[in-house]
Amino acid sequence: xxxxxxxxxxxxxxxxxxxxxxxxxxxxxxxxxxxxxxxxxxxxxxxxxxxxxxxxxxxxxxxxxxxxxxxxxxxxxxxxxxxxxxxxxxxxxxxxxxxxxxxxxxxxxxxxxxxx
Amino acid sequence: xxxxxxxxxxxxxxxxxxxxxxxxxxxxxxxxxxxxxxxxxxxxxxxxxxxxxxxxxxxxxxxxxxxxxxxxxxxxxxxxxxxxxxxxxxxxxxxxxxxxxxxxxxxxxxxx
Numbered sequence: 001x002x003x004x005x006x007x008x009x010x011x012x013x014x015x016x017x018x019x020x021x022x023x024x025x026x027x028x029x030x031x032x033x034x035x036x037x038x039x040x041x042x043x044x045x046x047x048x049x050x051x052x053x054x055x056x057x058x059x060x061x062x063x064x065x066x067x068x069x070x071x072x073x074x075x076x077x078x079x080x081x082x083x084x085x086x087x088x089x090x091x092x093x094x095x096x097x098x099x100x101x102x103x104x105x106x107x108x109x110x111x112x113x114x115x116x
Numbered sequence: 117x118x119x120x121x122x123x124x125x126x127x128x129x130x131x132x133x134x135x136x137x138x139x140x141x142x143x144x145x146x147x148x149x150x151x152x153x154x155x156x157x158x159x160x161x162x163x164x165x166x167x168x169x170x171x172x173x174x175x176x177x178x179x180x181x182x183x184x185x186x187x188x189x190x191x192x193x194x195x196x197x198x199x200x201x202x203x204x205x206x207x208x209x210x211x212x213x214x215x216x217x218x219x220x221x222x223x224x225x226x227x228x
Binding site: 035037042043044045046047050091093102103104105106107108109 | 151172216
């Protein structure tokens with residue numbers, strides 16, 4: 001079974017500052033994928049970034065980067081230069097195969113609020 | 117290209133009734149998954165369909181079922197609705213080759 005733990009229920013960050021959202025995971029699968037999604041109040045889940053378990057380098061997508069530490073089983077999301085539009089729920093998720101939406105297991109989420 | 121479309125956006129049903137939700141994936145995507153989101157249980161995987169076949173199933177009772185048509189559109193059905201079925205139901209589609217799963221805006225079901 002796979003498990004995702006997000007220990008920060010809510011965070012308040014000043015605009016333009018960098019923010020790190022924590023995520024730890026547990027799995028016995030030899031190959032897996034790690035994902036971060038953003039969910040604004042409208043409800044839609046927006047894909048942010050993906051890291052495969054065998055990827056040597058940390059994934060980056062624009063202002064988003066994933067700090068992957070396999071030995072520690074952590075996959076923290078770093079948002080650089082935060083913007084007001086970043087205020088939303090953020091979910092860390094994993095799947096056993098790493099090909100998208102095959103049985104994603106989600107964490108409980110972190111509500112990020114950007115302060116002007 | 118058009119995104120994932122879920123209909124209807126909102127539904128109110130009475131306990132004991134049944135409901136059918138629809139999801140149209142992105143054109144060319146053959147994989148469709150369904151998730152239930154509630155304040156108490158969070159996001160939970162329901163099932164996944166690929167080319168009309170159910171490939172994965174979560175831990176939900178048999179009242180929850182789904183199917184996928186030859187055009188990849190998917191429906192999920194919940195029979196004998198309970199108050200606890202009130203939730204946001206999200207559908208996601210993927211092409212099976214890339215790593216992104218694209219979600220729809222969801223259907224918010226309220227059972228009264």
